[in-house]
Amino acid sequence: MTSLDPTEKYFLVINTFNVEPEHADHLLKDLIDLTEKDVSKRPGFVSANFHIAADRTAVINYAQWRSKGDADAMLDDPEGQAGMRQATARATKVSPVFVDLIWTSTALG
Amino acid sequence: MTSLDPTEKYFLVINTFNVEPEHADHLLKDLIDLTEKDVSKRPGFVSANFHIAADRTAVINYAQWRSKGDADAMLDDPEGQAGMRQATARATKVSPVFVDLIWTSTALG
Numbered sequence: 001m002t003s004l005d006p007t008e009k010y011f012l013v014i015n016t017f018n019v020e021p022e023h024a025d026h027l028l029k030d031l032i033d034l035t036e037k038d039v040s041k042r043p044g045f046v047s048a049n050f051h052i053a054a055d056r057t058a059v060i061n062y063a064q065w066r067s068k069g070d071a072d073a074m075l076d077d078p079e080g081q082a083g084m085r086q087a088t089a090r091a092t093k094v095s096p097v098f099v100d101l102i103w104t105s106t107a108l109g
Numbered sequence: 110m111t112s113l114d115p116t117e118k119y120f121l122v123i124n125t126f127n128v129e130p131e132h133a134d135h136l137l138k139d140l141i142d143l144t145e146k147d148v149s150k151r152p153g154f155v156s157a158n159f160h161i162a163a164d165r166t167a168v169i170n171y172a173q174w175r176s177k178g179d180a181d182a183m184l185d186d187p188e189g190q191a192g193m194r195q196a197t198a199r200a201t202k203v204s205p206v207f208v209d210l211i212w213t214s215t216a217l218g
Contacts, residue, residue, distance in 0.1 A: 003111065003112055047113075047213065053207065053208050055207075097162055097169070102159050104158045
């Protein structure tokens with residue numbers, strides 16, 4: 001289970017992959033396959049959390065890494081690049097937003 | 110602590126508040142104040158998780174509600190609307206994306 005906790009100080013990326021609605025399931029599957037086979041085995045990987053927009057025009061990954069260096073290492077690796085290029089082939093646009101988690105309020109304690 | 114778990118089936122909104130970088134801290138504070146005083150006390154509130162973009166051009170809330178009806182009830186309430194209008198006064202654009210959490214991979218078990 002993924003936890004969101006400001007004290008963890010992870011390197012966070014909210015990555016939006018725009019897509020034609022009829023290709024959303026396929027894009028999601030390709031991204032999940034890449035995560036299972038490659039990304040999740042990389043050093044410093046903490047979590048990937050795949051969402052689909054209600055209107056099916058985007059897949060959104062809330063990604064946690066131990067550090068920016070760990071995330072960069074995957075993107076700098078030619079094999080990592082090739083896998084990402086293949087998995088995102090159906091996306092019309094990829095928009096990563098790098099964020100810090102500042103504050104959390106939860107009803108569940 | 111917030112947890113991301115596809116089996117929870119929460120109603121999820123990833124809400125992006127664009128902002129001039131010099132107003133980002135103030136917008137974040139206004140949104141946190143509103144959450145503490147009002148939103149977190151609403152029926153069906155599960156969590157709010159406030160992020161700030163590394164380039165400071167956006168505040169992003171990853172919000173969890175028990176159901177769409179609970180989220181709508183706050184937005185349909187005039188007091189809820191007034192609070193939201195006031196708290197988002199510094200935002201140049203508000204872009205909610207309604208999503209389902211489909212699949213999660215985590216290194217931490």
